[in-house]
Amino acid sequence: MPEGLEAEIWRRACERLVGRTLCDVWVDERVADDGFVDATTGRSVESIRRRGKIVLIDTDGPSIGLHFGMTGRVEVDGHAPIDRLEYASGADRSEWDRLRISTQPAVGTGPALRMNDPRRLGRVTLDPDTSRLGPDAGTVTAVELGAAFEGRRAAVKTLLLDQAVVAGLGNLCADEILFWSGISPHRHVDSLTADDTDTMARTCRERLASMLAAGGSTTGTLEPGLRSGGALCPLDSAPLARSTIGGRTAVWCPVHQR
DNA sequence: CGGCATGTTTCGCC
DNA sequence: AGGCGAAACATGCC
Numbered sequence: 001m002p003e004g005l006e007a008e009i010w011r012r013a014c015e016r017l018v019g020r021t022l023c024d025v026w027v028d029e030r031v032a033d034d035g036f037v038d039a040t041t042g043r044s045v046e047s048i049r050r051r052g053k054i055v056l057i058d059t060d061g062p063s064i065g066l067h068f069g070m071t072g073r074v075e076v077d078g079h080a081p082i083d084r085l086e087y088a089s090g091a092d093r094s095e096w097d098r099l100r101i102s103t104q105p106a107v108g109t110g111p112a113l114r115m116n117d118p119r120r121l122g123r124v125t126l127d128p129d130t131s132r133l134g135p136d137a138g139t140v141t142a143v144e145l146g147a148a149f150e151g152r153r154a155a156v157k158t159l160l161l162d163q164a165v166v167a168g169l170g171n172l173c174a175d176e177i178l179f180w181s182g183i184s185p186h187r188h189v190d191s192l193t194a195d196d197t198d199t200m201a202r203t204c205r206e207r208l209a210s211m212l213a214a215g216g217s218t219t220g221t222l223e224p225g226l227r228s229g230g231a232l233c234p235l236d237s238a239p240l241a242r243s244t245i246g247g248r249t250a251v252w253c254p255v256h257q258r
Numbered sequence: 259c260g261g262c263a264t265g266t267t268t269c270g271c272c
Numbered sequence: 273a274g275g276c277g278a279a280a281c282a283t284g285c286c
Contacts, residue, residue: 003264053265070265071283087263089284119283121265154276170264217264247278268280
């Protein structure tokens with residue numbers, strides 16, 4: 001699940017931690033920065049932010065960075081804002097827990113913040129470096145997108161997934177943006193017109209807002225059920241195409257995406 | 259068993 | 273020098 005939209009859903013859930021003190025911190029040391037427990041225990045939570053796909057929990061000490069990899073998810077006060085992970089195990093085993101933090105005051109039993117990640121590609125960091133992230137996909141402007149593409153030649157799909165170009169897009173949202181922009185994922189950015197980048201930036205803002213309201217990156221028109229093969233384009237009923245671009249599977253409509 | 263999965267980093271090759 | 277593609281990482285599921 002974890003694209004920028006899921007990070008935003010979890011950021012909102014984490015806001016209820018503001019004002020509390022972190023009193024009991026446990027972390028899987030294989031996914032955390034050295035000294036994480038000592039640096040965070042006893043700190044109080046001041047604010048929650050998000051940059052791209054990273055949730056930042058600001059304390060009166062360091063900021064905690066949560067990155068979710070492919071299968072990470074979060075529970076706050078025992079509540080999971082997103083309970084079913086696409087392309088991940090439906091199980092929820094405690095041995096896959098990577099972070100557990102109890103707070104004072106506590107709400108209910110169990111940890112106030114819990115991150116569970118079967119595949120262990122997620123990371124828990126101290127003061128994560130977000131300086132290389134591009135503009136957020138949810139608010140990106142045509143000017144910003146044009147500037148980010150300047151001097152680049154790679155396939156547009158590859159650049160949309162590059163967090164230094166635009167921050168927050170994952171494989172599903174990138175395909176969704178291209179689908180509604182009418183642009184093939186194979187197009188190289190040096191062939192895009194000003195109209196193309198304008199359409200893409202506007203589509204980013206509109207579709208991401210709509211998908212966030214609907215529940216995240218699986219709620220697009222190009223929903224996961226259409227990605228397996230043999231599905232038809234919801235716009236013109238042409239068979240959808242699949243190919244590998246930038247190491248990821250792209251799904252698109254060869255008829256209306258050019 | 260082989261292949262694939264909402265992600266990032268690293269390593270060579272231009 | 274820096275962009276680019278493939279491989280690596282780690283684990284579960286179909």
